[in-house]
Amino acid sequence: MALRRIRLEGDPILRKKSRPVEEINERIKTLLDDMVETMNDADGVGLAAPQIGILRRVVVIDVGEGPIKMINPEIIEVEGSRIEIEGCLSIPNKAGTVERPERVKVKYLNEEGEEIILEGTGLLATAICHEVDHLDGILYTDKVIEYVDITAEDEEIEEE
Ligand code: ZN
Numbered sequence: 001m002a003l004r005r006i007r008l009e010g011d012p013i014l015r016k017k018s019r020p021v022e023e024i025n026e027r028i029k030t031l032l033d034d035m036v037e038t039m040n041d042a043d044g045v046g047l048a049a050p051q052i053g054i055l056r057r058v059v060v061i062d063v064g065e066g067p068i069k070m071i072n073p074e075i076i077e078v079e080g081s082r083i084e085i086e087g088c089l090s091i092p093n094k095a096g097t098v099e100r101p102e103r104v105k106v107k108y109l110n111e112e113g114e115e116i117i118l119e120g121t122g123l124l125a126t127a128i129c130h131e132v133d134h135l136d137g138i139l140y141t142d143k144v145i146e147y148v149d150i151t152a153e154d155e156e157i158e159e160e
Contacts, residue, residue, distance in 0.1 A: 001033045004052035009091045015137040018055045020072050032069045035060045044089045046127040048134030059131035063123045070108035077105035086140045096144035100126045
């Protein structure tokens with residue numbers, strides 16, 4: 001496994017649309033492992049492949065219950081809404097409130113190529129939406145309601 005360099009806002013690759021994975025081979029599995037390592041190293045709750053310069057529909061998420069690796073994720077159902085503070089590993093030292101669904105259902109392939117349907121609420125739902133947006137070149141700053149002061153020490157910011 002290896003750490004990958006996280007691309008920062010302003011890098012045009014973050015605005016491109018990622019292509020679906022057609023074959024789950026060793027390269028894709030290595031990519032997923034490297035993404036988990038890079039996310040953990042940066043203390044993030046999620047990372048999408050374009051954030052490390054790879055335009056493939058692959059994301060990793062860890063909201064504190066262990067890493068979830070998603071290949072070709074697709075949000076198939078959304079319900080409710082919540083407004084929470086979001087950050088992004090590609091946009092350091094910044095955070096803002098974003099409205100997201102309270103509950104989402106996502107369909108994806110795992111490393112074995114099995115189709116998984118996962119339901120997420122709260123932070124997990126937010127992370128899924130945030131990461132899937134990255135695959136379409138969308139950043140949370142496109143949807144931000146209001147930026148918040150993250151110098152306040154008691155504020156817990158989850159970077160995705
Ligand atoms: Zn992000």
